[in-house]
Amino acid sequence: MPSSFRTIELSDPVFESQNLRFLTVKTSNLKGRGDICLYVPQVDENLDDLPIYILLHGVYGSAWIWAMKGGAHKTTERLINNKTIKPAIIAMPSDGLWGDGSAYFAHHQKNFDNWIVNDVITAVKENIPEAKNSISTCIGGLSMGGYGALSLGGRFPEKFKAISGHSSITKLEQMTLFVEEPLEAYQQEAKFTDVIDILKENKLKLPPFRFDCGVSDDLFEANKLLHNQLLKANIPHEYEEFNGGHEWPYWIEHLEKTLIFFNQNS
Template identity: 45%
Template sequence: MAPEFHGPFDPVELSDPELEHDGLRHLTFHSPALRGRGDVSLFIPRGSTFPAELPLVLLLHGVYGSHWAWFLKGAAHRTAQDLIDRGEIRPMLLAAPSDGLSGDGSGYWPMPGRDAEAWIAHDVPACIREKFSSHGPTFLCGLSMGGYGALRIGFKYSDRFRGISTHSSITHAEQMHNLVRDRDLNLSAMPVYEHDILHWARKHRDQLPAVRFDCGTDDSLFNASAILHRELDNLSIPHTYETFPGGHEWSYWRQHIESTLRFFHSLLSK
């Protein structure tokens, strides 16, 4: 039987609850932005049935990764459930989308025929809210390339997000060249300002979401993170910047996702 299309995201495929574990679910749906299928891994805290106020946290992965990485390498769901069980954060829905799967990494920016920016800024949260009747606040988190995506998209679409938290972030699009084999990043197809984090920070400085970011002291991007911190200071844009021991690796991100979840919880309490 042919599928029926009732909305822009149909057909939607959701994993069978009987086969799920650890609160993880998997969602595939038609994305107008990607002009095809997109994948999202979801974490639903124990006892949650998608109440309308449940906050939505989008977790953006780095190069070579995909939607499963934050959970099956970063254990973000276990950290969240542990904090929820201890009463230290409110229950949150975690959604980890793919980056659009262009080349070795999409950069989460728009490309002809495959707009990873609109996929993150619109399609993923809109589909989740439509299918699960959730309309709580939305937060952005990312690591490395995903940190860059969270900062750029969060600043550009500042009215859509309550807060941004990133780890070991790329801070300039050109830094992608140091991390991928695919050197054709399509940057020349965009105006320079389009992929500039600070451009969007300046443009929307009066309505930016709350922002924090951190980086390991042994990370190759440490100096770039420190420069971003100084640049935001120079623009008098409030933010929290933290440094910790560690490098550009999953052991670091697995440890510090707790900082992100606590930060988002603090924003919910205001």
């Protein structure tokens, strides 16, 4: 079967560790290469339909950060080993590496959205035997990645079985809290940039979704507002508040909730 990508580089098992793999493909959506860090659990060799759980990173990060700063693979492995969740592949792609963060939508002639919702899924299924016949994909993320998960899940609801966001940006203008690029640099053709507008537009098609935020987070009030807007719009969802701020200890602690939620819905 021919590849969907002109070039592919996959890490060599001889040098891999902790069930982490690295994949780089060239894609027209990025007009160049995109990176994906993968956690692939050890399973029966006959299994080729594991669900794919995509985790999107925040500003400043890249494909490595959910694993190497957040230990996402360790959390996943623990939950699999104690049978809290069924085996699943964790796909941790880069956002396309534009500026301090691409925000996961199309701008500057690059389709950062299609990279995630099309290329990442295709690349995993074509190059990871355990996902060859996967029919279940979920998407989650933190901060800008939470914005990406909620907005992409809302725009492409047919692609995902479940959505989850931690400490999510809920409106595009909140990117200015983190990036040096001016807001006007994020020019796009999408109809909406606010998460609530995206979710309302496809309210009858949305997969199950959840989000949470720490009460000490600068984005807490924005997340609480989104929750109330969703209630007013009669859009089913799960929302939780916890102690903590916009920081890795919070995301490490609460990633478990995302993985369990995905497992329940995939």
